[in-house]
Amino acid sequence: MSGSVRVRVLSADEVKASIEALVDILIDCVEGGAAISFMLPISRHKAIEFWERAANHVACGERVLLIAEDLDGRVVGTVQLITAFPENQPQRADVSKMLVRRDARRQGVAASLLAAVEDVAREAEKSVLVLDTATGSDAERLYERAGWQRVGEIPDCGYTPDGKLCGTTFFHKRLSPGEVQTGFTP
Template sequence: MNESITVRRVGANEASGYVEALADVLIDCVEGGASISFMLPISRATAIEFWTRVMHGIARDERILLVAENAEGHVLGTVQIVTDQPENQPHRADVAKMLVARRARRRGIAQRLLIAADEAARAAGKSVLVLDTVTGGDAERLYERAGWQRVGVVPNYALMPDGTFCGTTFFHKQLA
């Protein structure tokens, strides 16, 4: 598919207009089996409540929200950079909630979101990024290809949406 995809930062003044579309992506990913802090069945109210909290974090300058949209303005993916860190870690940020709608996968959207996350983190003065992902999942390979370094695995760290245990692999990336 030759669809035009744009990745951009969503500002605090426009963030609330994205809650519904981001809730759609979150629900789709959880229903597709992604272990991203939510269990099945996930309600729309739960997804909207989550994104509303994220929007408050953006307004307080604690998070950066990036979205990938097609030419029609439909949100296909998203990632966050959590910049609010302890006093002794002003140089670090967490990459969180990398989500790509199932219908939009295998088009390089996640890779483009990661590149934009690196750029946004650098612009925010961050030099160390960390994240975690399900052990053995597709995202592990994505992060490794994008230059992330594997730190280690914690078995039985979280639950999949269906309630089964999954391990989590931690990664870091040093931004030059």
């Protein structure tokens, strides 16, 4: 699917217009066991509130939200770049909430989103990216393949949606300034 997925940055208004699709992705991922800050059962109301807050953060310039769409225009994935940091960290950004619908996984969607969010970070003159993921998740392998450096693990740092303790693994990546790597244009 990576050749047939389009990744693009959304404005705050576009996030608001896409909330139903984003809610569907969030609920699908949580129901699939993704340890992304939510517990089961997750309500549509709670998911809507999450995306409304994200839209507000986009409007304030505190984050960038990207989506991946398939050839039919269906939103199949999303990722965020958090850019709001203290003045002594202007070079830093966090990659957050990488979500891919279960029926679109293992088709290059996450890799496309990751490459695009790295390009957006370069465009924003960010040179150090940080992220965390559930220890032992498929995402760990994705980040390692994409050149991210494992920093370490905190055991029992959070819970899976069904209430089991899980570890969190932290990664970082230094970005080289210059041209974007994927040809992605924000």
